[in-house]
Amino acid sequence: MTVAIVDGYATARFLVAALTERGTQCVHIASDPNPPAAYQRVFNPAPYLHDLGYHADLGVVVMKLRNLGVSQVIAGAESGVHLADALNHELRAPGNDITRVAARRDKFAMAKQVRAAGLAAPATTIVGDPRQAVDWFTARGSRPIVVKPVASAGTNDVSVCRTAEEVASRCAALIGTVDFFGATNEQALVQEFLEGEEFMVNTVSVHGVHKVVDVWRSARTAGPDGAPICDFQEPLPLTDGNARQVAAYACEVVTALGIANGAGHTEVMLTADGPVLIESAARLMGGFLPWVSEKFSGTSQIQELAVALTSREEVHTFSDADAVFSRHVRNVWLINRRAKPGRKDGWQQRIESLPTFVALTTKVVPGQMVPLTVDLPSAPGFVSLAGGLDEVERDHRSIREMELGGLYVD
Secondary structure (H helix, E strand, O other), X not given: OEEEEEOOOOOHHHHHHHHHHOOOEEXXXXXXXXXXXXXXXXXXXXXXXXXXXXXXXXXXHHHHHXXXXXXXXXXXXXXXXXXXXXXXXXXXXXXXXXXXXXXXXOHHHHHHHHHHOOOOOOOEEEEOOHHHHHHHHHHOOOOOEEEEOOOOOOOOOOEEEOOHHHHHHHHHHHOOOEOOOOOEOOOEEEEEOOOOEEEEEEEEEEOOEEEEEEEEEEEEEEOOOOOEEEEEEEEEOOOOHHHHHHHHHHHHHHHHXXXXXXXXXXXXXXXXXXXXXXXXEOOOOOOOOXXXXXXHHOOOHHHHHHHHHHOOOHHHHOOOOOOOOOOEEEEEEOOOOOOOOOOOOOHHHHHHOOOOEEEEEEOOOOOOOOOOOOOOOOOOEEEEEEEOHHHHHHHHHHHHHHHHOOOOOO
């Protein structure tokens, strides 16, 4: 059996290993000749049977995949969603509804599609001029709004605006710039700001049947420039009432977006009126280590997707309540609040000495300057902690205290 992965960067590198362990060969395809540098750093072509690279002609790629006996195509990163859908459609392989492909990347089309299915989605518009955004903001009673790229990811260039001046400034700063994937932001997405508790729901789908692998609570804090950035994420049992509620809603969203096969990652705000979509993606969750989930719960979204791709009957034996974590697990995102350039060596060892430490994921090498943290891409990394709740919260506080004292920068 052979599976093709489009843009096998970030978390997808773990999927290749899981598929290889199950006796499946993998082929790699690039959706762009020049992927983001952050992707290139972690990409390793060695585990693949073939790395086909980038081809502008879809027909050429389809022919190569047919010759290699590829049975299904998977998006390894957000940038690969459209190409994976198009290839599955051409190969007549198990994929997602091609008529709704735009709604799986374009956040404006996404909100519209979800709303058309009778589900709650944020009030949304797209603007090509800052004055349009200010008019929309004013017409809604000058309540807080979010300005972000139409089709980027990873909290890149996401701003919360509370005044007309902020709205105009952020839109002007965004329009015409290049997003994380190298595409020009011709327009800005403007949405109502959602109040509530944030969750992430990870699913694996086979022929329209959705399995909820895990639900994570996501907490944010004020970044160095005042904008909200990720503080921590932690999995919740599906016996938790809030987790169960957002999981059911996320499965409806995935259905509405036409995701019938493969992974889904849906971010939901649980408001006073119920679950409301933040955004959804036809791909694996990023920013986590599957082996940590597997160590403390016995499985992960990576493992369940590998099962779905290689044994479609086996995946139906998985129950949404199966993934129960034996310890309290928390991924704490690192935050550098020091704007002045500089560096300090040895900070990794200080974090690794924490009693509940499990793993440190960082792209910063010893001696390298650590940038100011304003979003996920600029974070130094994240730390996986596991233990009793009190122990994890103690070490979480210790990390924040070390950061305030200048953990990364003198």
